[in-house]
Amino acid sequence: MENITMETVEKDTFFMDRACDLSKKSVQKGCGPFGCVITDSDYNIIAEGHNQVTELNDPTAHAEIVTIRAACKKLGTHDLSNYRLYSSCEPCPMCLSAIYWARITDVHYSNTRTDAKNIGFDDEFIYDEIAKDLDDRKVKLKHVDSSNSLESFEIWSNMKEKILY
Amino acid sequence: MENITMETVEKDTFFMDRACDLSKKSVQKGCGPFGCVITDSDYNIIAEGHNQVTELNDPTAHAEIVTIRAACKKLGTHDLSNYRLYSSCEPCPMCLSAIYWARITDVHYSNTRTDAKNIGFDDEFIYDEIAKDLDDRKVKLKHVDSSNSLESFEIWSNMKEKILY
Numbered sequence: 001m002e003n004i005t006m007e008t009v010e011k012d013t014f015f016m017d018r019a020c021d022l023s024k025k026s027v028q029k030g031c032g033p034f035g036c037v038i039t040d041s042d043y044n045i046i047a048e049g050h051n052q053v054t055e056l057n058d059p060t061a062h063a064e065i066v067t068i069r070a071a072c073k074k075l076g077t078h079d080l081s082n083y084r085l086y087s088s089c090e091p092c093p094m095c096l097s098a099i100y101w102a103r104i105t106d107v108h109y110s111n112t113r114t115d116a117k118n119i120g121f122d123d124e125f126i127y128d129e130i131a132k133d134l135d136d137r138k139v140k141l142k143h144v145d146s147s148n149s150l151e152s153f154e155i156w157s158n159m160k161e162k163i164l165y
Numbered sequence: 166m167e168n169i170t171m172e173t174v175e176k177d178t179f180f181m182d183r184a185c186d187l188s189k190k191s192v193q194k195g196c197g198p199f200g201c202v203i204t205d206s207d208y209n210i211i212a213e214g215h216n217q218v219t220e221l222n223d224p225t226a227h228a229e230i231v232t233i234r235a236a237c238k239k240l241g242t243h244d245l246s247n248y249r250l251y252s253s254c255e256p257c258p259m260c261l262s263a264i265y266w267a268r269i270t271d272v273h274y275s276n277t278r279t280d281a282k283n284i285g286f287d288d289e290f291i292y293d294e295i296a297k298d299l300d301d302r303k304v305k306l307k308h309v310d311s312s313n314s315l316e317s318f319e320i321w322s323n324m325k326e327k328i329l330y
Contacts (some may be wrong), residue, residue, distance in 0.1 A: 016309040023317040030327060033317035049267045056329040059267040060230050061244040069223055070320040078224045088314060090306065093295050094262030099304060100291045101259060102224040104235035108307045110314035119322045120329070126265045130258050131296040139264060141255065144181040149253060152198035157284050162195060163219040164285070 012044050015086040016110050018048070023063070023088035026050035034121075036063035037086045038071040038104075046083060047071035063087060064095035068102050078165050080104045089116055092123040095128055101165070170258050176208050180251040181275050183213070188228070188253035191215035198284075201228035202251045203236040211248060212236035228252060229260035237292075243330050245269045254281055257288040258295055266330070 015037050022035025032051030039045050049066035053059055064087050072078055081103040089111040091099060099107055113123040136139050156162070180202050187200025197216030204210050214231035218224055229252050237243055246268040254276040256264060264272055278288040299306050321327070 013306070013311065016311040017313065020311045020314045020317065024320065025315065027317045027320045027324070032330065033321040035317075052264075053243050053330045057237050057241055057243050058234050059237060059245075059261050059330065060225065060234060060315055062266075065225050069225060072222050072224060076222055078218050078222050080224075086309070088311070088317065092262060092266075094259050095265060096295055096304075097207030097257060097262065097291050098225050100287065100294065101218075101227075101257075105304050108309045110309055110311045111219065111318060112308075115315065115318060117241050119318050123324045126262050127295070129265065130261055131293070139270050139272055140259075142177070143277075144177050144251070144273045144275055146178065146185045146253070146275045148189065149185045150280065151194045152185065152200075152253065153276060153280060153284050155189070155192045156198040159192070160321065162267045165197065165224065 012086070013044075015039060015084070016044070016088075016108055019063075019088040020110060022050045026063070027037060029055075031055050032062075032121075033088075034063040035088045036067040038067050039084045040078070041082050041084070042060070043084070047074060050114055062092065062095050063089075064091050064109070065098050068098055068104075078102065084108070089113075089132040090123070092116075092121075093126050102155065173196040177273055179249070180204060180208070180210075180249070181253075181273055184228075184251040186273060187213060187215045191228070192218075196220050196254075196288075197227075199228040200233040200253045203245070204249045204251070206247050206249070208249070212239060225259065227257065227260050228254075229256050230263055233263055233269075237267070244268065249273070254278075255288070257281075257286075258291050283313050 019035045027033035034051040047070035052061040084106040086108045090109040117124040184200045192198035199216040212235035218228040249271040251273045255274040282289040
């Protein structure tokens with residue numbers, strides 16, 4: 001377990017302030033009020049980003065996703081196991097899941113999902129929705145049988161050499 | 166409510182077969198075994214995609230995210246309210262959340278999250294994790310106070326003209 005010292009508290013505050021500065025710059029240019037910083041384990045900045053959903057016409061361009069993609073591109077890996085993520089706001093379920101897929105385990109946030117809800121964002125609503133059974137959600141997921149649906153899974157299972165993720 | 170006719174069942178099966186073909190092509194080139202198709206409400210294909218996580222070094226490049234981003238880019242919007250999504254597998258929480266953010270309500274899948282778990286993917290694990298309270302998760306989210314964290318939210322709230330998403 002990491003030792004929590006005065007120094008690590010100060011560093012965490014420094015990078016959180018930086019993520020919040022990015023969220024302020026983001027909203028000042030008309031983008032969503034969210035910023036993110038990824039550092040390595042020695043607190044060197046690897047990537048920074050802000051919400052670009054409307055700027056890029058990309059509903060997935062949340063601050064954390066933008067920054068994870070930039071960090072991975074820079075490092076040439078899809079695995080950020082040993083990196084730290086600072087987000088100005090508690091990650092939404094999409095971004096939290098992306099954090100799991102990227103294997104990041106050291107995550108910091110400042111504003112909460114309820115703060116986000118209070119200014120009109122759906123973070124809390126989506127958290128509630130995805131925890132439900134498929135038939136109880138607003139978005140109905142319809143199962144469609146396909147004769148070849150499991151074929152690709154079988155090929156994957158039987159591949160001896162493959163890059164896992 | 167949409168009328169379910171022989172014709173819509175056949176069309177859904179046609180596009181699901183196509184998504185499954187994409188998943189097969191994906192795994193044959195060493196990528197994850199997942200494919201996706203987005204059509205408009207008249208069943209015209211807008212975008213197709215497959216898992217590119219290891220190909221692009223992008224942990225967010227799941228088939229659905231790749232395809233949503235491509236469809237949005239093509240259409241010049243972050244809002245896919247009137248479009249249909251066909252995924253060869255039940256979307257993971259990241260992709261399901263992206264579906265909510267993109268406002269897609271017509272979603273079809275074939276393989277399940279349990280099928281994905283059975284060949285080593287974390288979909289079900291992440292579903293379980295994000296439903297938990299913050300302190301009970303494997304990834305601990307640490308709250309860090311920042312003196313300016315709510316400032317960007319206040320600016321956003323007070324903006325009279327903004328593009329909502």
